[in-house]
Amino acid sequence: ASMLAARSHADSSINERRLRPVYDYLDNGNHKKALQEAEKLLKKQKDFSCAKALKALALVRLSRSDEALAVLNELQTEAPTDDATLQAMTLCYRELERPELVVEAYERATQKEPQNEELLSHLFMGYVRVGRPREQRRTALALHRLRHKNPYYFWAVMSLVLEAAQPATAPAERSTLLLLAQRMVDKFVKEKRLEAEAEVQLYLMVLEMQEKYQEALDVLHGPLGDCLTSYLDFVPQRKVELLSKLCQWDQVNSVCKSLLLKSPDNWQYYQQYLDSVEKLQASGWTPETDTSEDGSGQLSPSVDHTYAMALAFIDSLRESGKGGLLRGASMAHVAVMVREKAGPDILADLLMDFFTRTGHKPSCLLDLSYLIGLCAFSSEDTVKLVDRMEDSLKASLPDDWQRPPDVSAMQRHLTVCQLRHYMSNGGHHLSLEDRLHVARDIFASYQHGLQFGVDLLPTDFQPADNYAVLAGCLLLEHWQESGDCRLLLRLLVALEQALLHSPSCFQIKLLLLKIYARIGAAGSCHHVAELLDIKHIQHDTLGYLVTPVYLKAGHFQAASANMNVALKLFTGNYKDTTDYLIACYKYGSFTKIQEMMRFRERLNNSLHFALLTADKMILELLLEAKSQESLKQVLTSMEIDPVNDKVEWSALTDNRDVRIFREWGATRRKLLDEYLERTRQEEILWLRVRNLLLRLLAACHQLSQLHQSVQPSPAAAGGDCAGNGRPLANGERAPGGSTGGLLAVATSLLDCLREAAQEADSMPPQPQPYPVLCPQPGRLGPFASGGCLKVLLASFQWFLDLYKLSEELSTEAPTVEIKVGDGLVPLVKSMVSKVKDLKVDSLHSTHVFLEALANAAEVVGWCSLVAAVGGSLARPVRHAVAKKGKKKTKEAGSTDEAPQKQFVTLLGELEAAAADLHAVVGQAPVDLLTTLVASINLDQEDPFLPGTNEVNKQVRQRIEQSYADSFKELGAMLDSKLKLLQSLRA
Template structure:
């Protein structure tokens, strides 16, 4: 709440109880206390605002807003009232009203640094960059402090970033910002690192790389001290953009001599070396090679440099660094790409990898380091490599079960690394069914044996042998995929559940269990599993689809509603939270972060997952709430749906799903590719288009009244939301085209065949049901009442609704989760049809339930249904 106690004012003492009640969540007592105080002090504006806050928090928004406006029209200048109004307007999601408050306050108290500052931040919350620039300069003139001046400069940069016209940004906003900073440079008023960072940012965006390089290498660059090697990194960036490869090479060489484990400089060293070779660059006969020092221009020099780094690491008594050994493999990779025979001077890749494993095999990073260079080994060496790795793993004597086990966690990690590399090389996939079952037995034995090393682990810590358990699950999934034996899937579930009992914080167990349960149609455990992941912030966007994709399609409508709301809360709070981050960045001079925050907010606003969840949430509300809490038309009005407007940013849609969230040790030919991602996104977009058009069609029908006919005229409601019969026809045409596209995707069988994508695949039955709904809406099928709809549906569609989700077949439990999804679409299509006919009946209506029962079981007649 507003600050109190820093000003010696008797009103602070009177207001303190109200603040305390609000802080403790006792809003009713806060309102009562405010009323008592207002009886004695009618002109105590802050008490009115605090009462309004209490009213807002108890759901009386209109009354709260009216009370707040009474105070706002008086243009208060006391800090308590302004702070309280700011809090209230933010809770009402009306930040634009805060700007009006402080505009009036600044006019009345033009020399107040605090009010000028609050006005600037109020503009920042609503993104009024031009007004921010003006407010910043007004603040600087009132209180000539450097930060305020550079607030105005940064606001110019933000105008350039947000400008629709790139030419305007390059010719007006950025040059003006550059001149403003140059003025301070000439007057020698640059004080802080943030000011130099901003100058560099402006020059970089203007493409003035030479000038930016001069700033970094000059006296101003000495202020760049907050980050390690900040100055060198910026120099390297400019060298690369200017294609100054000698300087880039020399700087990389120099930095690697100081820190031979800095991987980014190895990459820039190799990049610059080969650019120089391609250009046949040679150093001058006299003087320095370049401003950064000596330049290396031959492969022989690079080979010697890398070998020397490795030899230095070999001589160290302490643990060696990984960088030089990985650099050797990277150089071999690049030389092979160029067909250079000099790679042989670096050694045999197999021996180098064995050497690397010998030094770092007991670290989890070993597998990820070696994985990217396994292509250097020819296929005929894969088995040899795996066997020789095994020789470097210290295992105990072979017991009765035929396995030797590691004696400590380091040996365990080495054995794990060998198992993972074996899978990456495809050796596990090459096994037959019997071989895979033997492998499972071995991995299980190692898993259970390794549990002894984690007896003292906390519940929040992972067991050392967890990866064995996860690999067992992957092999079971391989067997299920290859043989179709669903028993393998049940065995996999058992293994993962056992692993979770010993390691309850293992996110990989939970994610894989989540997907497998959904694959089986068992959604109930999924909610708890996802909740236990404790997803934070942006993870609601990157992995939220794992929950929301299945909830509705598996008929779990209550869970779907909760999951949609959970995701939407994150997206809706994004706008407010990002504004706060931007304000803090201005306050602390972190100007480089401000464009990043803006880009992050834009990325979330354009998120595919956001558009999907919002659309599905509104559809679910219409299907389940219409005619229960309100009519269909009232529900549409409450949502503010306008059939003629499509607010989904189709051209700028961002696919933020993390499709690689699950660990995978699959060979390269089985990995998720960019083509898979493209196809997955294509299917998601088509499905979203179908759902969005369905929603807009329902809204159009609701606003028109009932089914379209010649008697229906264009109609507008009291909120200005209108519907036209022509809009209905346009939407139907768009839906028909989209369904044709969906059918083409299905025919081409573009489904991503991988267990790790969780792709929202458009099934043929979904297209069929939607086509039926489309035909009903267009009037091709016009049943006089709901039961007649059954007679109009194609028999093959109805047959897909028959069957058992769980059934015993040949003494084995078999599942048909697709049946659940088919039933959901069947009921949804009936709901659409009922909406067309009656206008205000939801799918919770008994007619739809009877339709489902009759079709599925065939043993209930319409005469048995009381509703008919």
């Protein structure tokens, strides 16, 4: 045996030495050389499985996937068991995105070596990757039988939990699975074999999923509770949660008091404490008389069962001074008085006291906004409160209360300014001139406050940054009502100047992004977005601020690059989260597994992801399809399924983060929620439209291909032929699909698009103006009102009419007059006319004009694509008639040529419309850049901040360049579509 082992080790060393060059070439990215080296080894040793696997890996990286799969299939039949081969195969399948084949490889390997712990462990992780909890459990138990290790046993328990948590699991089966999981852990508890904290946490999870809260509480109180970490009061906090579910409010109260004595500024503990007091007082609970001699029947600390007792406890914490300035205790005092239904005057006094204590802290604004909402103050009460706060500032600093001498005083003044605007809607009762005066004062306070951040690092925020943000919000609202272009440019210059003082202030960047988006300056948006450095999950939460702006302004290259980066997050989501799941199993972080799976599903079902995917495909079609052949290639590579809708509509999640903008007013929050729901519905409808357009185009393409397959080749000697040379019987279809079924699918999709268009037309217009923090209106409204959807409906209807006509002509000539596409041309002309009639006299109207122009250019692009697909339907009919060798009447011959003539006429009309639109694009830079932008001169205007001359030039140049780039890219796209339309005449 020792000799065999030595020989095996020697063989392994030799193989490793032979494979070293292949590994080196793969690591260095020289995949062609790696392939050559692997093939050399296989010539010498045909059954060298690891060399085969590395050959497959080289083929995968050379984009020769079919050849790689052939090699891998051969390996699968051999069922290798050595780790090097299996790891190489795993790499191949991961890069091919075929994780189920990794499982198959390890299943075959474990059948050969069922006692191999390493292979079984890899098989378990393979099942984790593909989400098969039942097989996970079976493999984990096999591992535990082989090596009696606790982690393997609890992998099986966790697999049971996941199986129970699956949506498809019936309630009865779920209960059975969870009970089985509990009994498995109970067995280890009785045998005292629980070793790790993660195992106890999993036990608690199983009990809570069954709503066995008392048993979970017993675990925490028992010896197993000692295994749990005390980090951040984990055990007491879990006790509070369980006791709350059991409605044992006296014990909740006692535990919360003990937590507050240790952490007297923890607001979460105060909320739980006050909830327990409310429940106890409402139920009339009183402590039972303790009859035991040692007082063991009493809870410690004692229970506070009335608000009076709660106030006494809170005041004792506040007066003790433990932990410094206790914001939590002061807020809890206000919360108690609110629950006691105190009057507005008493509550206002408490809030004034809170402002006096904590007004010098940046957190004071958030605290006060929460408390004002809690007190349910009216607008008048809020204004009175803010006036009192302002009077207190004037009393303490009579001469320079607006130009405070230190940071603390400045923060108090800033808090008052922000409260006046956000909480009391302070700017809305002012005239435009007064609002402008207030904004000037705030910018002056900002300039004064810069002295307090002179020595800060570039990564630090300036203490006065929020002055600039507040002034920006005020002036943006002012501009929405007045439409003053010079005012908006002055605001942009001031914010860009503020950004130079505080390069890391994301609030200023976000505000700039919003303003540039509202004037259609996509190039300036791109500059700010690069400064924001949006990464990873932010592509989902903040992507709505960037990508639509590029598409609306016709910045297609920037949009494409942005979408490529963003889509990497979503396409890599499954792989990345699976790696995290495997790490959770390896390190026993069972409580994070379901959380990670929910995160993965939320990303997979992201509305933004679905929109990005559709928009990226449409953009690729518009930019890359420059001929019939390239259109065919692009559509084939996209693999669009016209029959099956792959979007999980009911599961779509809106992950937009709008609350990153600072807004605390209750009325604005309500407006935001309404607006968010409205925009969500609009975005879903917009996604439906985009999805239907793609599927319709794919269906039309497939119909065109099927039609061509049943027409004779121009080179044929005569007669209709199938692909194998066999003549087709009358009405027979070539292999590859049913035209009747596909035509029904296309007709159904067109009906769905018509319904979506009607729904879009019935939507009320967006409210104007809308709050700063609300997302910009989506693309659906302007797209529908501009007549774009009507043109698209007519273009696809034209194709289907032409298809039906060509099918009729291929069998017998109809006797009725043929008119195809008559409704399309007037709609295209009307759409272009609407764009030409738009008046451009401000920066906002420039944004409207650019969006309308981009929409019209896209629709012309769609029409050219549909025409390219339909072009093959008109021509073959004439060939078919010419080859028949049968006598036709003159009328029948002219009927056969009618589709071709009408097609040429339609192409001419589309070319004219595209040329007309192209002329608008060509003339726009002259009208817009030389007239509008040049007229907005700030030389005679008083800037909001000093020293902004250079910034002023940069802002103007970026806006002008952005508009110029928009016209350039729109012109280029229209050029390519004109060439496509002209090529269809041939």
